[in-house]
Amino acid sequence: MKSFAKICLVLLAAVTLAAFSTNAQTNAASSSTNKSPAAAKPKGKRYAGTIASVDKDAKTITITLASGASQTIRTSSKTKITKDGEPAIFADAVVGQKVRGTERPDDSGNWVATTMNIGEPKQKAAAPPAAAEK
Numbered sequence: 001m002k003s004f005a006k007i008c009l010v011l012l013a014a015v016t017l018a019a020f021s022t023n024a025q026t027n028a029a030s031s032s033t034n035k036s037p038a039a040a041k042p043k044g045k046r047y048a049g050t051i052a053s054v055d056k057d058a059k060t061i062t063i064t065l066a067s068g069a070s071q072t073i074r075t076s077s078k079t080k081i082t083k084d085g086e087p088a089i090f091a092d093a094v095v096g097q098k099v100r101g102t103e104r105p106d107d108s109g110n111w112v113a114t115t116m117n118i119g120e121p122k123q124k125a126a127a128p129p130a131a132a133e134k
Contacts, residue, residue: 042104042105043104044102044103044104044114045102045103045104045111046100046101046102047063047065047071047073047099047100047101047102047103047113048063048065048066048098048099048100048101049063049064049065049066049071049098049099049100050063050064050096050097050098050099051063051093051094051095051096051097051098051099051118052064052070052095053095054093054094054095056090056091058074059074059075059076059090060072060073060074060075061073061075061093061099061116063099073099073101073103073113073116074103074110074111074112074113075090075112075113075116076106076112076113078112078114079112079113079114079115079116080114080115080116081093081115081116081117081118082115082116082117082118083117083118083119084118084119084120085119088118092118093116093118094118097118097119098118098119098120099116099117099118099119100117100121101113101114101115101116101117102114102115
């Protein structure tokens with residue numbers, strides 16, 4: 001009977017240690033995959049205006065906003081540029097054209113365009129009228 005009690009105690013101790021070990025691994029894994037809100041990238045912000053100047057060397061454009069204020073937009077090799085809905089390059093930006101897009105801070109904290117859409121937005125096709133019921 002004493003040996004049975006010893007075996008039960010040993011098994012109980014083994015199960016308890018296994019449970020603590022598994023719990024510790026689960027906590028360590030979840031803490032390494034959970035990122036703090038401070039580490040999350042800030043949301044992008046939109047811009048829209050008319051191109052006032054283009055600096056091809058610095059790869060920036062200065063736009064005039066609807067309010068009359070000006071804003072400089074930086075681009076990078078990662079900026080997705082379109083013109084009239086088609087893929088484009090930075091050299092396609094011309095003074096006087098409408099432009100809109102989004103920008104986000106890079107690793108250095110500088111705001112850089114993630115998208116740049118040159119030209120007027122395409123008008124969506126009107127929905128066909130609903131068929132009249134008979």
